[in-house]
Amino acid sequence: MKSLAARRRHPAAFALLLMLGLLITGGMYAAFAPTTTAQATAPAATAAEEVKAGEMLFLANCSTCHGINAVGTKEGPSLIGVGAASVDFQVGTGRMPLPQANVQAVRNTVQYTDEQIKQMAAYVASLGPGPAIPDAKYTDDLEGANVSRGGDIFRVNCSMCHNYAGSGGALTRGKFAPPLRSIEGKHLYEAMLTGPQSMPVFNDQNITPDEKRDVIAYMHELDKANNPGGNSLGSFGPVGDGYFLWLIGMPIMLGAAVWLGRKAA
Amino acid sequence: MNATGSHPGPDGHARPENPHVTGNEVSLDHGHVAGVEVADRFENPGLPPHKLRHADVDPKAAKRAEIQVASMFALSIVGTVGFLVAYFTIPMHKYVWIPWFGNLDLLHTLFGVFMGLSLLGIGLGAVHWAKTLMPDAEVVEERHPIASPQDSRQGVIDTLGRGAEQSQIGRRPLIKVAGGAALGIFALPMVVQLVGGLGPMGEAERELRNTFWRKGLRLMTDPEGRPIKAEDVTMGSVYHVLPEGIYDDPKQKPNEGQVFEHDQDLGVLERKAKAAVLLMRLPSAAFVSSKARDWGYQGIVAYSKICTHAGCPVGLYEQQTHHLLCPCHQSTFDVTNDCEVIFGPARRALPQLKITVDSQGYLIADDGFAEPVGPSFWTRKR
Numbered sequence: 001m002k003s004l005a006a007r008r009r010h011p012a013a014f015a016l017l018l019m020l021g022l023l024i025t026g027g028m029y030a031a032f033a034p035t036t037t038a039q040a041t042a043p044a045a046t047a048a049e050e051v052k053a054g055e056m057l058f059l060a061n062c063s064t065c066h067g068i069n070a071v072g073t074k075e076g077p078s079l080i081g082v083g084a085a086s087v088d089f090q091v092g093t094g095r096m097p098l099p100q101a102n103v104q105a106v107r108n109t110v111q112y113t114d115e116q117i118k119q120m121a122a123y124v125a126s127l128g129p130g131p132a133i134p135d136a137k138y139t140d141d142l143e144g145a146n147v148s149r150g151g152d153i154f155r156v157n158c159s160m161c162h163n164y165a166g167s168g169g170a171l172t173r174g175k176f177a178p179p180l181r182s183i184e185g186k187h188l189y190e191a192m193l194t195g196p197q198s199m200p201v202f203n204d205q206n207i208t209p210d211e212k213r214d215v216i217a218y219m220h221e222l223d224k225a226n227n228p229g230g231n232s233l234g235s236f237g238p239v240g241d242g243y244f245l246w247l248i249g250m251p252i253m254l255g256a257a258v259w260l261g262r263k264a265a
Numbered sequence: 266m267n268a269t270g271s272h273p274g275p276d277g278h279a280r281p282e283n284p285h286v287t288g289n290e291v292s293l294d295h296g297h298v299a300g301v302e303v304a305d306r307f308e309n310p311g312l313p314p315h316k317l318r319h320a321d322v323d324p325k326a327a328k329r330a331e332i333q334v335a336s337m338f339a340l341s342i343v344g345t346v347g348f349l350v351a352y353f354t355i356p357m358h359k360y361v362w363i364p365w366f367g368n369l370d371l372l373h374t375l376f377g378v379f380m381g382l383s384l385l386g387i388g389l390g391a392v393h394w395a396k397t398l399m400p401d402a403e404v405v406e407e408r409h410p411i412a413s414p415q416d417s418r419q420g421v422i423d424t425l426g427r428g429a430e431q432s433q434i435g436r437r438p439l440i441k442v443a444g445g446a447a448l449g450i451f452a453l454p455m456v457v458q459l460v461g462g463l464g465p466m467g468e469a470e471r472e473l474r475n476t477f478w479r480k481g482l483r484l485m486t487d488p489e490g491r492p493i494k495a496e497d498v499t500m501g502s503v504y505h506v507l508p509e510g511i512y513d514d515p516k517q518k519p520n521e522g523q524v525f526e527h528d529q530d531l532g533v534l535e536r537k538a539k540a541a542v543l544l545m546r547l548p549s550a551a552f553v554s555s556k557a558r559d560w561g562y563q564g565i566v567a568y569s570k571i572c573t574h575a576g577c578p579v580g581l582y583e584q585q586t587h588h589l590l591c592p593c594h595q596s597t598f599d600v601t602n603d604c605e606v607i608f609g610p611a612r613r614a615l616p617q618l619k620i621t622v623d624s625q626g627y628l629i630a631d632d633g634f635a636e637p638v639g640p641s642f643w644t645r646k647r
């Protein structure tokens with residue numbers, strides 16, 4: 001204890017104490033803060049009950065922007081006819097609820113349980129006919145999918161915005177096509193089906209469910225891809241590679257040249 | 266310059282004696298030595314005084330430098346040996362996960378690291394050796410006069426004169442004129458190609474002005490090749506479209522008496538490079554121009570996917586703003602207003618393909634493109 005007291009004026013003591021204080025405060029908050037996710041309702045709810053529960057959730061969480069009857073306001077679009085797939089995509093990827101108005105809703109932490117998302121989707125689907133949540137046989141069971149056909153379809157229909165390797169890319173005025181790495185098959189399918197935000201719609205006549213399944217299988221194959229040639233630099237193509245050369249490769253070369261030219265003291 | 270040919274610097278620090286210096290060479294400093302002739306030039310500072318390095322004065326430092334150089338060479342040896350060991354022991358296609366790099370091929374990674382060490386060790390060792398232990402005194406090596414002796418130069422002139430005399434060029438004007446003319450115009454073939462282009466002009470123009478599209482061809486999805494029903498193009502949809510039959514018989518040759526309309530004799534990729542089309546459906550009210558509505562079908566419009574700037578595929582359609590963006594140079598086209606350019610280097614709107622439906626409800630082309638698709642070419646005005 002005496003040695004500790006002797007070191008109380010050590011320059012590191014302040015930083016150490018500060019870290020300790022922050023750690024304790026943060027830990028206490030995590031332990032005592034009320035959990036935000038509500039308890040899931042009992043399973044085996046009937047369809048009508050599900051819609052009812054979804055309506056409750058909608059009124060409590062979404063109606064500020066989308067209106068009391070989901071007909072839309074100045075802040076948010078009407079949800080009539082957008083279908084369960086839209087809700088499942090937007091809420092299931094954390095894009096909704098939108099934390100703040102911006103050029104584009106971005107992927108975020110998911111705020112609701114699967115059960116709650118299902119209820120909200122059921123409520124929105126009850127408002128008007130729209131694309132339903134896709135069958136798991138197209139999104140999860142990818143055994144025997146034609147990966148090469150999926151690649152062909154991806155390169156023609158998707159890669160101009162989402163990049164040849166699914167790394168995403170820029171659109172106009174701050175909008176962008178998000179990267180498609182490690183995305184659940186269900187959400188890939190729903191995005192194609194509903195065309196969220198700037199993305200156009202690729203309905204089941206344009207790209208059939210079987211073809212969508214192939215695209216999903218191709219995307220999962222990309223996720224598994226190895227980097228035999230080293231760091232891919234994000235697979236952004238020549239711009240990313242150019243930045244690497246200008247900002248890292250050339251300074252190293254210049255540094256070496258300066259070192260070679262200097263006299264040893 | 267003093268008698269021995271060495272130049273005393275301003276501080277009296279004499280350059281080292283150079284055995285090659287005789288005092289008769291062209292002087293590098295042109296006499297611009299302190300206090301002589303041209304006084305309005307700045308003084309020649311001479312070489313800076315030579316500073317001794319640690320290793321020059323301190324045997325301990327020299328020993329340390331020696332060990333450093335040796336250990337760099339040793340590092341290189343480790344790299345070489347490591348490379349050989351990896352070559353013989355690591356199986357191919359074995360992947361390991363390395364933070365920040367992802368899944369790397371172990372063999373290739375070790376090859377790279379060890380070969381890097383091997384080469385870098387030699388390089389660093391050599392440079393460090395040169396910088397710490399090898400002599401670092403600067404030496405000026407004087408340049409000898411470049412001109413040949415006067416009699417050699419006169420000899421060349423005499424030889425040339427004699428040659429001209431013996432070739433009889435002065436006495437035979439016919440050869441002089443014909444030879445001069447031949448030398449004067451031999452560059453014309455090069456100039457003609459440069460000015461006139463290298464392509465077959467008439468034919469190239471036919472290929473550049475037309476595409477595979479013609480009246481009555483169905484619009485097919487790319488890459489699966491299904492015909493498209495107008496009712497299937499829902500609001501906000503984008504279809505990537507190729508003309509019906511574009512994959513048929515590539516490199517067809519016309520039979521006796523047969524005349525192809527367009528492009529049948531081209532390869533599939535050449536056909537696709539011009540005929541790719543983007544099909545979109547917008548709310549009819551969104552269109553500013555009536556041509557878009559007239560040439561489309563119920564708000565379904567088809568535009569060439571080939572950018573009018575550099576020919577990249579313009580595929581980035583923003584459903585909400587109805588803007589089409591070219592990924593190469595960010596040219597932006599407004600679909601609601603005849604695909605006019607609203608941003609970027611393109612200067613012409615994307616050509617629209619006039620479409621309608623056939624008796625079975627499938628979308629067909631009502632005509633080929635009314636204007637050439639893609640970038641400008643040599644006989645195109647804009």
